[in-house]
Structure formats: C-alpha cells, structure tokens
Amino acid sequence: MIGSWALSTSAQNYGDSNRIGVAGGINQTSLITSDFQTKPGLGWNFGMSVRGNFYNNFDMVYAIQFNESNFSMTTTDPLNGNEEVDYKLSGAQISLMLSYKIIPDHLSLEAGPVLQVNGKMKIDDSHRDNSIDGTELQASDITDINTFNVNGAVGITAGFTHFRVNAQYQYGLNNILNRVNSDLGTNFTGKLGILSGSIIAYL
Secondary structure (H helix, E strand, O other): OOOHHHHHHHHHOOOOOOOEEEEEEEEEEEEEOOOOOOEEEEEEEEEEEEEEEEEOHHHHEEEEEEEEEEEEEEEEEEOOOEEEEEEEEEEEEEEEEEEEEEOOOOOOEEEEEEEEOOOOOOOOOOOOOEEEOOOOHHHHOOOOOEEEEEEEEEEEEEEOEEEEEEEEEEOOOOOOOOHHHHOOOOOOOOEEEEEEEEEEEEO
C-alpha cells in the first residue's frame, strides 16, 4: 500500500518535470501611445524553454527567446508627403511564467513577468529626416529607447506532450520612451503591446 502510494505520488509530481522545448513563431507588435500615430507590424521570435512541475496542478516555465518586432509610424516627407516609417526592434527576452494545468500535458494557462533587453530601434536611412506627425521631431530622434524593459504576459498553451502551440499577449509595464524623454526633454509615453503565436517542440 505504501509502495503504491509512493509510486503514484512520484508519477504525479515528476512526470512532466524538466521538459526542454524549442519554440519559434511570429508576433504582432504595437507601440501603444497617444503621442504618435502608429500601426502594428509583424515580426518573429525564436528561443528555448524549460517546463517543470511546481506544485500540484502548477508548472513553472522558464524561457529565453530572441525576437524582432516591427511597427510603423506616420511621418511627413518634404517631397513625398505622408509616409509610414517602419521601426524595427531586435532583442532578447527572459520570462518566468506560472502555468496552471487545466488538462495535464494538453492545456494550460500561464502568466508572469518578462524582462526584455533590446538595442536602438532601426529605420531606413532614407526616412531618417522625415517629420513625425504632430511633433517637431524627425523620425530618427526617437530610436534610442530604453535598453531594459519589463512586460507582463498572459498566455495559453495547448497540444500534446511533445508538441504544443502557444498564444501570448505582453503589455509593457514601463514607459519604453523614458530614455527619449531624458535625451530630448520631452514627455512622451509609450508601452509595448506584443501578441505572439509560437509552436513548441519538447525534447
């Protein structure tokens, strides 16, 4: 009886522990702001994660991924008039998600913090001097954003033991334009909104 109980407990607590996954997918990123006219754009993400049992029906998921995010902003070119300038943001994310197993190995809900590390935003050199609509700034003036940012994330993962899909939404908890404000003496506010979908293969 005791041996049977121990075997059952071991299977419940450790059957899905330390499962390593490789993930890749796409994202749609928005700069949420009332200071500029922006539109979301498509990008990509790729990385690895470790999923392990935490407590009862809860898993803990640690992940690191590299991504490229894109959005556009309305500007004015002296010769061509209105132009949408594409901004590209490349970086890496480290996340720690608490996952509730609705159906073990098949369906779970997840939430947690995401630390994002990124460089400057990039734009095409031909658009650097475009005027940002509603401001006296040029398109290149706002590319030097915060290097470190924190997002809150919620998501859902569904599938099978070794193959799952994940949908996730991240919202920026800090003002990603704080560094721009510090450099230019402005008072802009911008938060990242990232909707992503990924395919995860667990080893």
